């Protein structure tokens with residue numbers, strides 16, 4: 166498959182690229198700093214930002230055929246790696262993800278690309294109900310609320326677009342090898358108190374969600 170990755174310089178994005186290439190797919194990555202990705206066979210790196218529609222269009226034109234699917238692993242920028250850290254671009258609150266995906270969907274329509282697989286988070290939409298009181302409080306009263314708000318907006322925006330979407334509602338991210346992924350319903354019912362998933366497992370799930378039709382129009386909560 167021909168795949169376009171947005172957020173490919175990020176921690177999960179890099180693993181998505183690795184996973185996709187290891188499975189024989191051709192990847193175009195649109196990144197702000199091309200030096201963030203090592204050159205390798207199967208990868209074309211385009212400098213630019215998904216916040217600009219024309220940059221996404223250039224990324225679509227970088228391969229001989231348009232992408233079969235777009236994978237999104239964007240995040241709000243924080244002042245440190247802590248999930249509690251302040252968002253560093255308050256003036257762009259929510260827009261990094263929302264504008265980028267709106268641009269991507271608009272270009273997808275021009276090029277006939279139907280599928281978009283987005284890294285979302287447990288807590289988005291109706292999965293908030295499966296969080297414990299403690300988690301709900303953290304997502305309501307700490308800086309974590311900004312990321313959740315962006316994912317909620319993205320969730321709505323994507324559902325309203327006429328595309329084959331998959332929203333992977335990943336639970337708490339961990340480092341480590343890819344491990345079997347447990348798929349929970351959209352509301353995350355029965356997921357447990359502190360569920361975790363490695364970024365490598367999320368990457369694997371997201372690439373599979375492009376290859377198979379099983380998750381089209383769905384937003385499963387996923388954990389290891």
Ligand SMILES: NC(=O)c1ccc[n+]([C@@H]2O[C@H](COP(=O)([O-])OP(=O)(O)OC[C@H]3O[C@@H](n4cnc5c(N)ncnc54)[C@H](OP(=O)(O)O)[C@@H]3O)[C@@H](O)[C@H]2O)c1
Nearest residue numbers: 172173174175176177197239240242285286335336337338
């Ligand atoms: N933390 C958790 O436990 C958890 C759980 C579930 C889901 N999630 C979600 O998982 C997703 C991915 O997380 P991650 O940790 O892999 O992300 P990350 O390492 O922080 O990477 C974020 C990516 O977004 C890009 N980005 C940020 N601001 C941008 C901007 N203004 N313009 C263009 N690109 C921008 C970064 O590009 P640059 O390299 O150019 O900055 C990078 O490629 C996030 O949406 C997060 O909310 C997190």
